[in-house]
Amino acid sequence: MRANVLLAVDIGNTNVSMGVFDWRLDDAFRDHWRLSTRREQTSDEVTVTLRALFSSTGMPLEDVSHVIISTTVPPLLPIWERVCNKLFSRPPMIVGPGIRTGMPIRYENPREVGPDRIVNSVAAFKLHGGPIIAVDFGTATTFDCVSGSGEYLGGAIFPGIHISMEALFDRASMLHRVEVARPKSVIGRTTTESLQSGLLYGYAGMVDSMVKRIRGELGESRCIATGGLAQRIASESECIEHVEPFLTLEGLRILFEMNHPEAKETTE
Secondary structure, eight states: OOOSEEEEEEEOSSEEEEEEEETTSSSOEEEEEEEEOOTTOOHHHHHHHHHHHHHHHTOOGGGEEEEEEEESOGGGHHHHHHHHHHHHSSOOEEOSTTOOOSOOBOSSSGGGSOHHHHHHHHHHHHHHOSSEEEEEESSEEEEEEEOTTSOEEEEEEEEOHHHHHHHHHHHOTTOOOOOOOOOSOSSOSSHHHHHHHHHHHHHHHHHHHHHHHHHHHHOSOEEEEEETTHHHHHTTOSSOOEEOTTHHHHHHHHHHHHHOHHHHHTTO
16 A cells, blocks of 8 residues: 655756655655756656656655646646656646635736746745745746735746856857856956856845835735755845745645645544
C-alpha cells in the first residue's frame, strides 16, 4: 500500500521545481529538486530523471500516492501527464480552471493569471495572512497582491534579472556575463563591478519602489519574496521582510489538501 506522499511539481519557463511531502511526518517537507526546463524533453527522459532523483535520496518512488502540477509551459503538460500515468498509475492534479483555491480572483479576466501566481498568493496568505505582497524572482519578476480578506487583487510583472542580463549581453558586445553578487561599492571601479552594482542594487531599488507604490493603493502590508535570487535581492531591499524559498511548492501542497480532503485527514 502506498504511503501518503505528494510530489509537487512547478514547471516554469526556466526551471522545474519539485518537492516531496509526507503526511506521516511532523515535518511534511521531505526533499526538493530544481532542474532546467527543456521543452524538447520526452516522457521517457522525465521518467528516468524522476527514478534517479528518488533513488539518490533513498525514497521509494512507489511511495508517491498523488502528484500536483502547476505549469506556465503548456506544451510540457501532456508529457508530465503521461509520466504520472506510467509511474503512478493515476493522472496528476492540475492547477487551473476548476481547482478550488479558496481565494476570490479580482482580475478582470481570471484566466489570464498564471497558475504560479495564484499558487504563490494562496501560500503567502496562508503562511503570513494579509494584506500581503509576494515577489517572485523567476523568469519574470512578479508582484502579487492579496487583500486582508484573502482576495487576489492583481499585481505587476517585470523582466526577470537573468532575462535582462541576457538581453544586455546579447546587445552590448563590450559587456560580459557576471555573477549577481555584491560589489565592493555602488560606484563600480571595473566593468564587472559596475554590472553587479546595476543588477543587484538596481533590482533591489526597483523592488522597493514598486512595493512602496503598491502599498500606496493596498495600504500597509507585508512583503515576502521567493525565487532563485530572492535571498540575494532581499539582503539589499528595505521592503522585503521575509524570504520563503519554497513558497510555490508549499502553495501546491496547500491546494492539494484543499481539493483532496482525505489527504488532510491522514494527519489528524
